[in-house]
Amino acid sequence: MSDLKRSLSEAAAAAFQAAGLSPEFGRVTASDRPDLADFQCNGALAAAKSAKRNPREIAVQVVDHLKGDPRLASVEIAGVGFINMRVSAEALSARAKEIAADPRAGAALVESPRRVLVDYAGPNVAKPMHVGHLRASIIGESVKRLYRFRGDDVVGDAHFGDWGFQMGLLITAVMDEHPFIQALMEKLPEAPRGFTKADEDKVLAEFAALISLADLDRLYPLASTRQKEDLDYKERARRATAELQNGRFGYRLLWRHFVNVSRVALEREFHALGVDFDLWKGESDVQELIAPMVHQLEDKGLLVEDQGARIVRVSQEGDKRDVPPLLVVSSEGSAMYGTTDLATILDRRSSFDPHLILYCVDQRQADHFETVFRAAYLAGYAEPGTLEHIGFGTMNGSDGKPFKTRAGGVLKLHDLIEMAREKARERLREAGLGTELSPEAFEETAHKVGIAALKFADLQNFRGTSYVFDLDRFTSFEGKTGPYLLYQSVRIKSVLRKAAEAGLKAGRITIGEPAERDLAMLLDAFEGALTEAYDKKAPNFVAEHAYKLAQTFSKFYAACPIMSADDDATRASRLNLAQTTLRQLEQALDLLGIEAPERM
Numbered sequence: 001m002s003d004l005k006r007s008l009s010e011a012a013a014a015a016f017q018a019a020g021l022s023p024e025f026g027r028v029t030a031s032d033r034p035d036l037a038d039f040q041c042n043g044a045l046a047a048a049k050s051a052k053r054n055p056r057e058i059a060v061q062v063v064d065h066l067k068g069d070p071r072l073a074s075v076e077i078a079g080v081g082f083i084n085m086r087v088s089a090e091a092l093s094a095r096a097k098e099i100a101a102d103p104r105a106g107a108a109l110v111e112s113p114r115r116v117l118v119d120y121a122g123p124n125v126a127k128p129m130h131v132g133h134l135r136a137s138i139i140g141e142s143v144k145r146l147y148r149f150r151g152d153d154v155v156g157d158a159h160f161g162d163w164g165f166q167m168g169l170l171i172t173a174v175m176d177e178h179p180f181i182q183a184l185m186e187k188l189p190e191a192p193r194g195f196t197k198a199d200e201d202k203v204l205a206e207f208a209a210l211i212s213l214a215d216l217d218r219l220y221p222l223a224s225t226r227q228k229e230d231l232d233y234k235e236r237a238r239r240a241t242a243e244l245q246n247g248r249f250g251y252r253l254l255w256r257h258f259v260n261v262s263r264v265a266l267e268r269e270f271h272a273l274g275v276d277f278d279l280w281k282g283e284s285d286v287q288e289l290i291a292p293m294v295h296q297l298e299d300k301g302l303l304v305e306d307q308g309a310r311i312v313r314v315s316q317e318g319d320k321r322d323v324p325p326l327l328v329v330s331s332e333g334s335a336m337y338g339t340t341d342l343a344t345i346l347d348r349r350s351s352f353d354p355h356l357i358l359y360c361v362d363q364r365q366a367d368h369f370e371t372v373f374r375a376a377y378l379a380g381y382a383e384p385g386t387l388e389h390i391g392f393g394t395m396n397g398s399d400g401k402p403f404k405t406r407a408g409g410v411l412k413l414h415d416l417i418e419m420a421r422e423k424a425r426e427r428l429r430e431a432g433l434g435t436e437l438s439p440e441a442f443e444e445t446a447h448k449v450g451i452a453a454l455k456f457a458d459l460q461n462f463r464g465t466s467y468v469f470d471l472d473r474f475t476s477f478e479g480k481t482g483p484y485l486l487y488q489s490v491r492i493k494s495v496l497r498k499a500a501e502a503g504l505k506a507g508r509i510t511i512g513e514p515a516e517r518d519l520a521m522l523l524d525a526f527e528g529a530l531t532e533a534y535d536k537k538a539p540n541f542v543a544e545h546a547y548k549l550a551q552t553f554s555k556f557y558a559a560c561p562i563m564s565a566d567d568d569a570t571r572a573s574r575l576n577l578a579q580t581t582l583r584q585l586e587q588a589l590d591l592l593g594i595e596a597p598e599r600m
């Protein structure tokens, strides 16, 4: 089973081949003049150039070969040699029927599934999340779902930032605030003889009683500001970080408490956003791998001294792109962000052995990843081409700079979601929607509308583009928005409910009216949109398809009455089209990480 674009491409390829030309020229695309044709093939022009022949002559040969294909109602030459095709009603009906019967709503699977690891979100302990993390979460979740839906074996990993300087800052701040903890830390440079798991749990419980998430949220920014002015403080934090990393027992316990508290809170917020990880590994998880890795890099002759630090040079003379070297060990002897990323590649190789790792991280880290990837290829830790950075632009405020809250601070995911939810409530009330829902159901709908607004606003743009945060626009039920798509899907659900209540059943699809035709064409285009999104790691192609599908359905519904159709067969066919549209639309929304409510 394949979509029309692909099956017509195959036919055109055969036609080119029959004309003694490369089948490559047979690529068929959706027509840019839908009023004239459904599909077009421009291959005759390219073929003419390479074969030094007349394009029209080639087009005539190809068209002659294609004529009589039962799928085509017409195939004609336009201009200097463009080939225009119109699909027959029978072929379109058959394809629509196929999609209606397909649990995958017309989407194919990849031919050879791969193991793919998606590294996304990348939140940090205690440090507040910024818009980069929000976008990484939204885009990464969608890419993960897309790859999984295409049949790959996919694991999504949060890659928790739990090992940097911020840990030393927190330890220092907490000790300053709690003399009890300070004293305890002095008593516990290492595990006392006979210290059991139960003893550890007791200490952790004491930490839990003294330090809450709110405390971490309060202390981190204070400590982070202070270390900028107070060199002595900074030095203490730096030492604490080093001691933690060297395994100081008390610090490790305290650190475990920080990690636990942050993780629980973060997972709750991500879950509210509809972002769920398969793996929640942290930077700390690969620390044991670093020392042997450094040795190995040394043995391979890749490590060089540079002003007291040890680096891997990844650029060579004449390289198109000059990227900074990988800083493996700093002059102070610590492992760095890139060192951890390199060790993580080793860890992933031994645990999951991925064919591909996708890093969904802010575009501003492009150089960092280029450096890490090159080092990994040089060291033989990954096959060239199997590591890929999926960068993205920023979400900006109206001032054109990365979005900040009104108070000027970085946004908290929790607050952002609440803002979107509040706007969604307002919008629903304004539109007179959800009036029949129970208060709980109304809340749930408002939540779904709010999340859809945020996610769709993000995913409708190609990821590389930056966009401006505008909650009023994002939450509107009109225009290219998440709420519009939810509204359309709820509308279809309501039609289907009414039909079911009246005992009406969906039946055999026949395509006749132009609006039915347009809808069937769009249902067929799902596969093409998914392929593009998959190849380019760009969910905006799925978003675009969902939007067009909703719009096309809306026009279809206006032009082709369902309940009051002229006869039973037409009604059954249109009901089936509506049902199939809903399934495909919900599938597309699911790939964007968006959930539609049952009612509004």
Ligand SMILES: NC(=[NH2+])NCCC[C@H](N)C(=O)O
Pocket: 119, 121, 122, 123, 124, 159, 160, 161, 341, 359, 361
């Ligand atoms: N493998 C990675 N480096 N992933 C991205 C991690 C992002 C990092 N925690 C940050 O906040 O910037």
